[in-house]
Amino acid sequence: xxxxxxxxxxxxxxxxxxxxxxxxxxxxxxxxxxxxxxxxxxxxxxxxxxxxxxxxxxxxxxxxxxxxxxxxxxxxxxxxxxxxxxxxxxxxxxxxxxxxxxxxxxxxxxxxxxxxxxxxxxxxxxxxxxxxxxxxxxxxxxxxxxxxxxxxxxxxxxxxxxxxxxxxxxxxxxxxxxxxxxxxxxxxxxxxxxxxxxxxxxxxxxxxxxxxxxxxxxxxxxxxxxxxxxxxxxxxxxxxxxxxxxxxxxxxxxxxxxxxxxxxxxxxxxxxxxxxxxxxxxxxxxxxxxxxxxxxxxxxxxxxxxxxxxxxxxxxxxxxxxxxxxxxxxxxxxxxxxxxxxxxxxxxxxxxxxxxxxxxxxxxxxxxxxxxxxxxxxxxxxxxxxxxxxxxxxxxxxxxxx
Numbered sequence: 001x002x003x004x005x006x007x008x009x010x011x012x013x014x015x016x017x018x019x020x021x022x023x024x025x026x027x028x029x030x031x032x033x034x035x036x037x038x039x040x041x042x043x044x045x046x047x048x049x050x051x052x053x054x055x056x057x058x059x060x061x062x063x064x065x066x067x068x069x070x071x072x073x074x075x076x077x078x079x080x081x082x083x084x085x086x087x088x089x090x091x092x093x094x095x096x097x098x099x100x101x102x103x104x105x106x107x108x109x110x111x112x113x114x115x116x117x118x119x120x121x122x123x124x125x126x127x128x129x130x131x132x133x134x135x136x137x138x139x140x141x142x143x144x145x146x147x148x149x150x151x152x153x154x155x156x157x158x159x160x161x162x163x164x165x166x167x168x169x170x171x172x173x174x175x176x177x178x179x180x181x182x183x184x185x186x187x188x189x190x191x192x193x194x195x196x197x198x199x200x201x202x203x204x205x206x207x208x209x210x211x212x213x214x215x216x217x218x219x220x221x222x223x224x225x226x227x228x229x230x231x232x233x234x235x236x237x238x239x240x241x242x243x244x245x246x247x248x249x250x251x252x253x254x255x256x257x258x259x260x261x262x263x264x265x266x267x268x269x270x271x272x273x274x275x276x277x278x279x280x281x282x283x284x285x286x287x288x289x290x291x292x293x294x295x296x297x298x299x300x301x302x303x304x305x306x307x308x309x310x311x312x313x314x315x316x317x318x319x320x321x322x323x324x325x326x327x328x329x330x331x332x333x334x335x336x337x338x339x340x341x342x343x344x345x346x347x348x349x350x351x352x353x354x355x356x357x358x359x360x361x362x363x364x365x366x367x368x369x370x371x372x373x374x375x376x377x378x379x380x381x382x383x384x385x386x387x388x389x390x391x392x393x394x395x396x397x398x399x400x401x402x
Contacts, residue, residue, distance in 0.1 A: 001121055001135065001158055003030065005096070006280030006297035007151030008103045009050060013305030015113040019312040022143055023107060024135070026152070028118035030104075035096035036294040037208050038064070038192075041088045042393035043295030046302045049397060055102045060095040060209045065190030069383075071358075071365045072197040073239045076372055077380040083391070084384070091192075091391070093208040096294065124148070124161050124276070131323065132162065132275030146312060147326065148276045149304070151297075154264050154285035162276050166285075168266040169345070171220050173352060175261040175288055178214040178229070180251055182206065187247035196359050197239035204236075204244060212247065215288065217355075220263065229255040263287055265349075267342060272330035274323065279304060284341045289348040290390045296341060299397060304333050340394040347390055 001007065003025035011023040039047070047053045066080040082090030107113045116137075125134035125142060134144040135158075150158035159166060192205040201217040214236065218224060227235075233255060237245040264285045271278045280297040311329045358365065368375065 001148060002026075002151035002153060002280070002282070003100060003104065003115075003117070004151055004153065004280060004297065005100070005294050006301045007149065008100050008107065009052070009298060009301035010149060010151070010279065010304050010308075011113065012103055012107045012110075013050060013301065014309055014312060015107055015110045017305075017309035017313045018112065019309065020112045021107075022114040022116065022145075023104070024116045024119050024121060024137070024143070026118070026120045030097040030100045036288070036291050037093050037096050038291035038294070039092045039094055040291065040295045040391045041082075041086060041090070042391065042397065043298045044089055044092060045393075045397055046295070046298035049302050050298075050305070052103065055099065056092065056094055059098040059102060062093050062190070062206070062208050063089075064091040064093055064192055064205070066192075067383075068188070068191040068193040070193065070195045070197075070239075070241055071369055073195070073241060073245070074369055074372075075241060076368060077376040077383070078191065079380050079384050083387070086391070088392075093205070095208045098209075121152075121158065124158065130274065132273065146275075147308070147330075150276060150278050150282045151280045152282055154266075154281040156278065156282035158276070159268065159278055159282050162273050164271070164273060164276075164278060165269040166266045167269050168264065169349075171263040171265045171287060171352075172356060173287075174218040174220050174222075174263050176216040176218055176224075176232070176258045177261050178212075178216070178233075178255065178258045179207075180212040180214065180248075180255060182210040182212065183247070183250065183252070187212070187243040189243075193241075193244065194355075195236070195239050196355060196365070198362060199235050199239045201355055201359050202236055204240075214258075215261075216258070218260070229257055232258065261288065265345060267338070267345065271334035271338070272327070274327055277304070277330050277333065283337075284345070286345065287348040287352065289351055290387070292344050292348060292390065295393075296344065299340070299393065300337055302397065303336055307333055336395070343394045344390060351386075351390075 001024050011021045015021045064081045066078050068078040069076045108115055120138040121135045122138040123136040124132050127133050132148055136142055150156055152158055186206045194203045204214045207213050233248045237248040265287050266285050268278050268283045271283045279300045286293040307329050
């Protein structure tokens with residue numbers, strides 16, 4: 001249930017193992033106003049393990065050139081991609097709708113897979129013992145199943161219907177998201193650039209499909225004064241390096257209204273109940289910091305695909321699913337994926353807290369700028385080392401599927 005990265009990739013992996021699969025998606029189209037597109041090395045590793053890495057060559061994509069940080073409009077330090085010593089490809093920006101469409105096209109080509117777009121789930125089917133044994137679609141069709149996998153996002157209706165509790169952790173931020181048309185050369189020279197200053201904090205990059213993407217940090221839940229999009233861009237321009245400031249001020253016409261993204265972070269107390277498994281944002285809504293959502297969804301899918309593939313293929317061959325052994329597999333998936341998820345959420349929270357603290361310290365920012373000539377190299381080295389878990393993951397992917 002849900003044709004995002006976790007749902008579509010898991011459906012493909014299972015169908016390739018001979019498991020009859022139905023992929024259900026409530027939306028009729030895969031495009032969204034905002035979909036994460038930064039594939040870190042650990043997400044690319046999962047795509048490679050799933051045999052999907054070659055799909056990227058035919059999709060809108062671009063390699064990220066580096067990570068740049070600016071204080072009050074002036075550069076502080078930059079780290080190039082791929083990062084030194086990693087021995088892996090660097091961060092790659094890819095159109096997520098195009099990636100999902102490619103995965104679903106491969107799924108549809110298999111004879112044992114069915115794809116239902118524009119179909120909303122209205123409820124779960126339960127046996128008398130309480131075990132979940134399928135779903136009811138809003139149109140009336142019932143889909144019996146040995147297993148329901150809920151990949152229906154951070155506001156998962158199936159998680160709620162199954163009575164699986166989401167333990168939310170406080171997030172200090174929301175994000176105001178702007179998408180501006182591409183007009184001229186990339187003002188960021190291919191870098192993901194973060195600006196911290198008296199006006200606030202925001203990040204900018206040019207997306208895989210073109211166009212300037214901007215994320216302005218807001219206080220979580222706070223009511224923002226109503227200003228025009230043009231006024232917001234001017235606020236960003238005042239603390240941007242010259243090339244970006246010029247690009248923001250030269251936007252033709254009145255820019256479109258930005259979208260406010262409510263940042264919700266949490267971890268399901270339990271990822272499964274008899275007959276149902278949560279994966280991706282349904283199990284662990286992530287902060288947008290360092291694009292962990294799509295990367296962890298891909299890692300979830302690969303691990304679940306390895307462990308469920310054998311169990312469900314065997315059950316399909318025997319025309320019955322041994323419930324207890326299947327439940328043991330669900331528990332194993334949770335045990336393997338939960339520690340990495342929790343660890344990366346902790347790292348995201350620490351990075352967010354550091355940025356907010358620096359934004360409040362005007363004196364420290366001035367000191368850092370005055371010392372940037374000799375301080376930039378050690379700062380860059382320290383930041384690069386701090387990013388390794390967010391890029392490489394915390395657990396060894398190769399061992400997780402065993």
